[in-house]
Amino acid sequence: MASITLKNVLKRYGSGKSANQVIHGVNADILDGEFIVIVGPSGCGKSTLLRMVAGLEEISGGEISIGNRVVNDLEPSERDIAMVFQNYALYPHMSVFENMAYGLKIAKVPLEEIKARVNKAARILEIGPFLQRKPRELSGGQRQRVAMGRAIVRQPQVFLFDEPLSNLDAKLRAQTRLEIQKLHRELGITALFVTHDQVEAMTLAQRMLVMNAGVVEQFGTPEEVYTQPATTFVASFMGSPPMNLLKNAPDAKAGTIAGVRPEHLDITAAGWALRVEAVEMLGAERLIYGRWVHGSGDEMVIIRTEESHAVPALGSTIHVTPRRDKMHWFDAGTGKRREAP
The missing domain is CATH 3.40.50.300 (P-loop containing nucleotide triphosphate hydrolases)
Structure with missing residues (x-):
């Protein structure tokens, strides 16, 4: 050896x-x-x-x-x-x-x-x-x-x-x-x-x-x-589905990319507003794909939920809240990790 x-x-x-x-x-x-x-x-x-x-x-x-x-x-x-x-x-x-x-x-x-x-x-x-x-x-x-x-x-x-x-x-x-x-x-x-x-x-x-x-x-x-x-x-390569990397998240400051994995987004009564574009049924879990209701419509946000969660209708608006202790921050210019926004 x-x-x-x-x-x-x-x-x-x-x-x-x-x-x-x-x-x-x-x-x-x-x-x-x-x-x-x-x-x-x-x-x-x-x-x-x-x-x-x-x-x-x-x-x-x-x-x-x-x-x-x-x-x-x-x-x-x-x-x-x-x-x-x-x-x-x-x-x-x-x-x-x-x-x-x-x-x-x-x-x-x-x-x-x-x-x-x-x-x-x-x-x-x-x-x-x-x-x-x-x-x-x-x-x-x-x-x-x-x-x-x-x-x-x-x-x-x-x-x-x-x-x-x-x-x-x-x-x-x-x-x-x-x-x-x-x-x-x-x-x-x-x-x-x-x-x-x-x-x-x-x-x-x-x-x-x-x-x-x-x-x-x-x-x-x-x-x-x-x-x-x-x-x-x-962040995007390791993980399936990949981490959401969001320039237009409400929490992101100029020059900062917010990162959050799909399993760390919870569907809540209030929070980030997303319009549902697609839902994938994967047995024990499902993936929900949505875009911002307000602001740039270019960014896709993926949410991973358990099978017990109700399936949202396509075109409907849902609200999600990221778990704050699971958020990541990256420099928009270099792509390197930051410890704070």
């Missing part, structure tokens, strides 16, 4: 005036045995950052350390890492056992040790009965577990996951998230996990790097990121 340190890590393609910089000075100290999620929208640089840690992309500046070694100039095979990708990359002509054992065989690990490592990983991942099957005989979730098993048997210092659940359906993704959590508890290996899915990030991370356009907008625990977003980007 090992810690990971990123010091002002940069990545640019090309040189001179035509250079395209995609990673802008990333800094992070990742503890030994910590599970870190790198989350952000497509194109934000999260996979590029992971590939630089792996050695699959050269860095343009800064320093990456794994354990006590600076690895900038080391080949991927010298970094003592194992990667699990979105595509399983299993050899179709090999059995599950052979797929998991292949890297160890190339490294000339003794056969008895190979068997012991593969059987242990198969037991942890509950794929022991499938060791003699070919990949085509497995479900998508089973193939992903084989890919994880292949990484486990290497006994690396660091696991790197690049959107490993993207090819699975929603139910299987939820199940595999639980398996990954269990796996991390049992092995305690430092892990970096890349995803664009904020649910995966919130459920898996001990801490998360929230990235936007090659910049780390916030590095913190899921609770910190959700309850104290550092920027309007983080």
Whole structure:
């Protein structure tokens, strides 16, 4: 196991005036045995950052350390890492056992040790009965577990996951998230996990790097990121539905954006007046979409209520009151968090 340190890590393609910089000075100290999620929208640089840690992309500046070694100039095979990708990359002509054992065989690990490592990983991942099957005989979730098993048997210092659940359906993704959590508890290996899915990030991370356009907008625990977003980007990206960011809220002063999550708006007899435009029924809850009755009609306000609440008629006016202790304030120019309006 090992810690990971990123010091002002940069990545640019090309040189001179035509250079395209995609990673802008990333800094992070990742503890030994910590599970870190790198989350952000497509194109934000999260996979590029992971590939630089792996050695699959050269860095343009800064320093990456794994354990006590600076690895900038080391080949991927010298970094003592194992990667699990979105595509399983299993050899179709090999059995599950052979797929998991292949890297160890190339490294000339003794056969008895190979068997012991593969059987242990198969037991942890509950794929022991499938060791003699070919990949085509497995479900998508089973193939992903084989890919994880292949990484486990290497006994690396660091696991790197690049959107490993993207090819699975929603139910299987939820199940595999639980398996990954269990796996991390049992092995305690430092892990970096890349995803664009904020649910995966919130459920898996001990801490998360929230990235936007090659910049780390916030590095913190899921609770910190959700309850104290550092920027309007983080506030809108983390949470479903996203936080309401309102320039025209009655409470907002000039140059300030008011933020409030949909679950922190209560329907009351008096308060902010909104005209109902749509209602979404989501089983145990419902989402109400409204716009200001007075003032700018451009801003949409989302309210989350329980199923027991009466459904307002489309076009009707409702009043909502934000919970004052759950309000957030952001600078309208920089998008950065303020502690007061």
